[in-house]
Amino acid sequence: MPWNNDGPENGSGGGNQGGRSPWGNPGGGPQNPRPSGPQGPWGGGGQRGPTPPDIDEVIARAQSFLRGFLPGGGGNGGGQGGRKQASGAGGRGLLLLVVLVIGGWLASGFYRVQPDEQGVVLRFGAFNRTTFPGLNYHIPWPVESVLRPAVTRINRVEVGYRTAGGDARITNGRDLSVRDVPEESLMLTGDENIIDINFAVFWRINDASAYLFNTRNPATIVKWASESVMREVIGKTPIQPALTDARAQIEAQVLRGVQDIMTQYGSGVEITQVQLQKVDPPAAVIDSFRDVQRANTDADRMRNEAQAYHNDIVPRARGDAARLVAEADAARQSSVAESKGQAARFLSVLAAYQAAKDVTAQRLYIETMQEILRHTPAVIVDDRLQGIVPFLPLTEGLRAPVPAPAAPRPATPTTGAPAR
Numbered sequence: 001m002p003w004n005n006d007g008p009e010n011g012s013g014g015g016n017q018g019g020r021s022p023w024g025n026p027g028g029g030p031q032n033p034r035p036s037g038p039q040g041p042w043g044g045g046g047q048r049g050p051t052p053p054d055i056d057e058v059i060a061r062a063q064s065f066l067r068g069f070l071p072g073g074g075g076n077g078g079g080q081g082g083r084k085q086a087s088g089a090g091g092r093g094l095l096l097l098v099v100l101v102i103g104g105w106l107a108s109g110f111y112r113v114q115p116d117e118q119g120v121v122l123r124f125g126a127f128n129r130t131t132f133p134g135l136n137y138h139i140p141w142p143v144e145s146v147l148r149p150a151v152t153r154i155n156r157v158e159v160g161y162r163t164a165g166g167d168a169r170i171t172n173g174r175d176l177s178v179r180d181v182p183e184e185s186l187m188l189t190g191d192e193n194i195i196d197i198n199f200a201v202f203w204r205i206n207d208a209s210a211y212l213f214n215t216r217n218p219a220t221i222v223k224w225a226s227e228s229v230m231r232e233v234i235g236k237t238p239i240q241p242a243l244t245d246a247r248a249q250i251e252a253q254v255l256r257g258v259q260d261i262m263t264q265y266g267s268g269v270e271i272t273q274v275q276l277q278k279v280d281p282p283a284a285v286i287d288s289f290r291d292v293q294r295a296n297t298d299a300d301r302m303r304n305e306a307q308a309y310h311n312d313i314v315p316r317a318r319g320d321a322a323r324l325v326a327e328a329d330a331a332r333q334s335s336v337a338e339s340k341g342q343a344a345r346f347l348s349v350l351a352a353y354q355a356a357k358d359v360t361a362q363r364l365y366i367e368t369m370q371e372i373l374r375h376t377p378a379v380i381v382d383d384r385l386q387g388i389v390p391f392l393p394l395t396e397g398l399r400a401p402v403p404a405p406a407a408p409r410p411a412t413p414t415t416g417a418p419a420r
Contacts, residue, residue, distance in 0.1 A: 160185030160198035193239040197279040210268030229257035
């Protein structure tokens with residue numbers, strides 16, 4: 001055993017023929033019998049009692065024992081037996097080291113995919129499979145490796161401007177944190193005008209494997225495709241709608257166009273939103289465009305006021321015209337009905353006159369006189385009075401009072417029979 005320094009097996013029999021215990025105390029053997037009597041726990045004779053071991057020697061022997069399990073760490077004993085024991089201990093140490101290395105290599109295959117990520121496992125650099133959030137395992141490097149792109153994060157691409165980092169600073173109405181890029185923002189409209197457009201495109205990954213392997217730089221492709229589609233859409237749109245009410249339509253058309261291009265490339269990118277940030281005329285002529293815009297606004301306001309007046313006066317005129325037509329129609333119907341009634345009455349009187357001429361003539365005379373006297377004031381004058389013309393208004397109860405004459409006149413009857 002590696003505890004022995006000398007012994008009959010190693011061929012180095014010194015003055016001490018007996019073996020030694022692991023702690024260096026004399027041991028029993030055929031040539032060196034132990035003294036009779038009780039022995040202590042540390043190999044001492046029973047005559048002297050228990051003898052404690054040397055601490056330094058215990059530590060040294062423990063270190064020597066551990067070195068025996070490591071490669072090249074043989075024991076202190078000489079001879080062939082010692083070399084065999086050292087070789088066996090070195091083999092066990094090497095095996096333990098290999099097991100630990102293999103275990104660590106296998107354990108390195110565990111990896112975690114975060115909730116906003118998607119795992120893409122590569123086998124010898126080629127796509128093999130896709131893993132989902134949670135704890136997963138792959139064959140350790142160099143056989144397999146894993147990429148974990150964030151698939152739920154919304155990415156932003158700016159076209160026509162760049163946003164600087166840090167807090168925004170505004171001076172004279174200008175945001176110093178935003179830098180214009182005229183070579184991207186100036187575009188030609190459908191009516192051959194120049195317009196300055198800044199817009200942002202928002203996108204995310206919807207297929208991690210296609211995103212990683214089908215295109216080299218998806219963000220740059222999104223930017224170039226967005227600028228190209230925006231120029232195409234603006235080139236078909238007049239400047240006035242582009243500045244006013246066609247913004248939502250432009251955003252929708254650009255989104256569809258960019259998504260078609262990215263789908264055709266198989267980039268694994270989904271365009272979520274296109275947002276126009278600024279749509280203005282070029283800075284050199286923006287004041288003139290604003291004057292025109294104000295004039296157009298005034299024209300629209302006056303047009304709206306005229307339309308409101310039209311909507312107010314026309315219905316009233318139509319109502320008055322309808323009322324006049326209705327009144328005229330009513331008068332026509334009344335006149336026709338009255339004429340028909342008079343004609344019917346005349347015909348009935350004519351029939352009665354033809355049947356009895358005298359009676360009918362007398363009746364007609366009486367009715368005519370009655371009608372005349374009903375509307376004519378009657379005055380009775382006494383011819384015996386002188387100077388004053390007394391009269392008695394007989395029709396006072398039939399009609400309104402008749403004013404007195406302006407000057408006295410001779411006492412002559414005006415109407416009716418002479419006074420009695």
